[in-house]
Amino acid sequence: MNANGNQDAELDRLERSLRASEELDAASWELVRHNLADRADAAGLVDVAFERHDTPLGTVLIGATNEGLVRVGLPAEGEDAVLTELAKRVSARVLRAPRPALTDARHQLDEYFDRRRREFEVELDWRLTRGFRHAVLVATARIPYGATASYREVATEAGSPNAVRAAGTALANNPLPIVVPCHRVLRSGGELGSYRGGAPAKAQLLELEAAAR
Amino acid sequence: MTLSAKADAPPPFERVIELHGPGLLRFCAARVGSERAEDCFQETMLSALRGYDRVRDAGAIRSWLYSIAARKAIDIHRARARFPQPVDDPEPLAATHDAPVVEDEIWARVRALPEKQRQAVTLRYLADLSHREIAEVMQTSEPAARRNVFEGLRRLRREAGARASHGSGESPVQGA
Structure with missing residues (x-):
């Protein structure tokens, strides 16, 4: 009984010391x-490379495929989502990995938030949008810096003047916010309307652009 | 690819790295020694990435990863046996390569266990796998996995006792 008790205690101690070697230093x-x-990237095993980038809106996630920038995730969207x-x-082979395209996009974002850049010059991968939604976003990409348009205007530009609601859906699902400036699309009364990154972020971007004019 | 296969698509690989990476690296260190741990780990992850689009059961990812790591560890041991390095004793107990990925003293003793016990103990305590997962990795039954962990522990304890009473740091020669 006593011997068994000792053995149990020894086993416990052994188990603890086996578990204790779990620390791995962060660096x-x-x-x-x-x-x-x-x-992984050199072996062609990364289908979507992403990085986090700090902006005045908070930490933005930017993702790129071999074809170009595929996603800009705003802080309000949640990184996990x-x-x-x-x-x-796209593909489950999503990895945090540096890429020239991402470095480039990050520089341009910095310049944009510094009011030193009015247009983004990056290759875009449009695969997360198609059909009418794609047409709406292409129309949106043509709205100049500092200007705004109404939902009806972009719907018209995309070829369906009556599809105002569908245009709204397209903008709400813009995979490339900031770069494709859906924040420049407002309600016809001039109200902000909704934004994937939250209304305050939309207001912040519009203020930034207004101040630079 | 069908819609339903897309629906339970595996999580982004980044999450797999965050969740299981540190454990796999420690597992590799325990199996092949700290010096070769990163090699074993990188080979494991690259191999996992290659096969990742065929993963259907997200719940089985962990044991799948450890099976790959266990195979890579064996490859490394074999390569070492084929091309022995002069100073490097291939005998597992000699694996006192420094570098603190795992605390070496106790893991050097674990490495000296018989193969099945060694693997089971490492998966249980270093990787924190359940007995069921260990059984999956080792392609054995759950009771067998449980027995291997238990026998491994018992042997470690017995050897510790023997060392304490003989005042020797070497592994005693003992019957299985």
Whole structure:
């Protein structure tokens, strides 16, 4: 009985010391993590590369395929939701990995928020949108910096003047906010209307552009 | 690919890395020593990425990853046996490569266990796998997995006792 008790205590101690070796320091893990991203990308195993980027709106997630920028995720959307959407709709091989296209987009975002850039010059991958929605976003991309348009105007521009509601849906699902400036589309009365990143973010972008004029 | 297959598509691989990466790296270190741990880990993750679009059961990802890591560890051991390095003793107990990915003293002793016990103990305590998951990785039954963990622990304890009473740091030669 006593011997058994001792044995149990010893087993407990052994189990504890086996579990105790679980610490892994953050810096060496980050290095291993970084090497993995490099090797995976070099082997062509990354279908969507993404990075986080700090902006005045908060941390934005930007994702790119080999074809170009595919997604800009605003802080209000939640990173998990954005990554899960990419996994489902593009490929589950989504990895945080540096890419020239992402570095480029990050620079341009910085310049935009510094009011040193009015147009984005990045390759876009439009695969997350199609049909009429795509046409609405293409029309939206033509609205100049600092200007605004109404939902009806972009619907008309996209070829269906009466599809105002559908145009609203297209804009609410814009996979590339900021870069494709859906914040420049307002209700006909001049009200803000909704925004994927929340109404305050929309107001903030419009103010930024108004101040630069 | 059907719609339903899309519906329970696996999570973004980034999440897999965050969730299981550190555990897999420690597992590799325990199996092949700290020095070769990263190699084993990188090979495991690249292989997982290659096969990731065929994953259908998101719940089985963990044991799938550890099966790959276990295979990679064996590959590394074999390569080492084929091209032995002069200073490097392929005998598992000699795996006192420093580098603190896992605390080496106890894991050097685990590495000296018989193969099945070694693998089971490592999966249980370092990777925190359930007995069912260990059974999946080792392609055995759940009771067998449980027994291997238990026997491994018992042996470690017995050896610790023997070392304490003989005052020796070496692994005692003991019957299985």
